[in-house]
Amino acid sequence: MKTGYTLAGMAAASLVALSIGTVPASAEIANHRVKLGVLTDMSGFASDSTGQGSVVAAELAAEDFAKELPGVTIEVIHADHQNKPDIGAATARRWLDQEHVDAILDVPFSSVALAVNEVTRNSKAVFIASGPGTTELTGPKCSPNTIQWTYDTWALANGTARAVTESGGKRWFFMTADYAFGHALERDASAVVKSMGGTIVGSVRHPPNASDFSSYLLQAQGSGAQVIGLANAVGDTIGSVKQATEFGITAGGQRLAALLMQLSDVAAVGLKDAQGLYLTEAFYWDLNPGTRAFADRFAARMDGRRPTGNQAGVYAGALHYLKAVKAANSTDATIVAAKMRDLPTDDPLFGKGSVRVDGRAVHDMLFFEVKKPEESKGPWDFYKLIKTIPGPEAFRPLSEGGCPLVQK
Structure with missing residues (x-):
């Protein structure tokens, strides 16, 4: 076309x-x-x-x-x-x-x-x-x-992990898609949590495009973590959130932090199951x-x-x-x-x-909480803005990337 x-x-x-x-x-x-x-x-x-x-x-x-x-x-x-x-x-x-x-x-x-x-x-x-x-x-x-x-993975992990850890979520467990993107999300988020005095109590890796997350969620639920970090994307994140609700994870007091989740993913999950989820985005249509x-x-x-x-x-x-x-x-x-x-x-x-x-x-990057169904004013009204992360803080420092174009 x-x-x-x-x-x-x-x-x-x-x-x-x-x-x-x-x-x-x-x-x-x-x-x-x-x-x-x-x-x-x-x-x-x-x-x-x-x-x-x-x-x-x-x-x-x-x-x-x-x-x-x-x-x-x-x-x-x-x-x-x-x-x-x-x-x-x-x-x-x-x-x-x-x-x-x-x-x-x-x-x-x-x-x-x-x-x-x-x-x-x-x-x-x-x-x-x-x-x-x-x-x-x-x-x-x-x-x-x-x-x-x-x-990028640094901005997503830094935004969500920093904000959630600052608000008291010090003990993390990661559910990670077993490929380079998922590994990078877990690595970058773990570094932030540890730098802020938090701890990683465990992690588990699942195959991409998985259909059943029950065994992974049971490990997360039994880990004693305050926060379950979802280091995956699209269908894997959607499935993780839906099944986490079925297992009563958020109802039991654990928090879900999606390290990559976009508007279309929240639409696929629905506000009933996605409510209370924390995520970082670069853009929101209703801003x-x-x-x-x-x-x-x-x-x-x-x-x-x-x-x-x-x-x-x-x-x-x-x-x-x-x-x-x-x-x-x-x-x-x-x-x-x-x-x-x-x-x-x-x-x-x-x-x-x-x-x-x-x-x-x-x-700038934007840290959001997904709204409760009763808070939404209509279709696609999904996010509450919690924090704006200024651009210079949102992305990896230039000196740390190892880009050959950067003069030493």
Whole structure:
């Protein structure tokens, strides 16, 4: 699927035309075209939090910036990487070599993102990673062509573990998905808990995409922990929370802390079972007038669904990329990625921030408690804001990541 935004009315059904003036584009922008490729999970376990919603978010960014690049077509295409690194890498190579894609967006699932990171490293395309959580992208595997938006495992673990431990949750037990992402969440959260005088009383690892969490939850329940940290994602988190309610874990006084949970996951669980859950997010649709206005536009194209943090990250990352293209008068990755680091970030979804030399987009993070059903005012009204974590505190210090781009 392709979507284009340009001065002229496009005859092809796959292109959307906008009236954006008559000033000719800079000759630096080849063929008067900027091409954005959304590489995402269209049918798997992350499709609710990314998928078609990420495509819509990129289209909205293209529409919003079209008037700033008069005479230039901003085209959006997408593909399904099926959560497989080889498919993601092959698609990225085809896009760069044959379809002349200028920027690759989203890419949930860390192993796929790391593969795409290598494909784009020495290319003429920018990789804006709003979907994956691995800190490797801004650590040892950092690339001058890669910008990581939205969140990472350090920010999620630091936000939730710090806030919960500060509020008295000193004894932790972890239920961890047995792959690199889950291990990173547990590692980073454990470090925070221990640094604040807390203790880890135990942990257990479960296979990804598990269907039965009963044995793991029984271990957590019997551990004597005050807090059960869920170091997993999407379907595993949803299943963990639902079964924890069935086991009466929260009713018995233990607290659940989800180290990665998004709006779509809470919707899948339902407020009855998710109430009282603690989590950290980069974005919430009902935070302020700007986020609500975007959410209304998004919902109009997504059957009433509200955007997740990942989808908001696609919008914000694409918008900042397009600002850099305009400022640089070029789509060359070397020039544009450097300009993305030079320009301050500022958009209605994440507010003001910056992009560091390691490629980390720095913005505030938000610590929430999931509402009780009687507190919700309507569909998708799920969160109570407990704490805003300022950007400089929310992400791993630049000096600790091990990124080769950072001067010692």
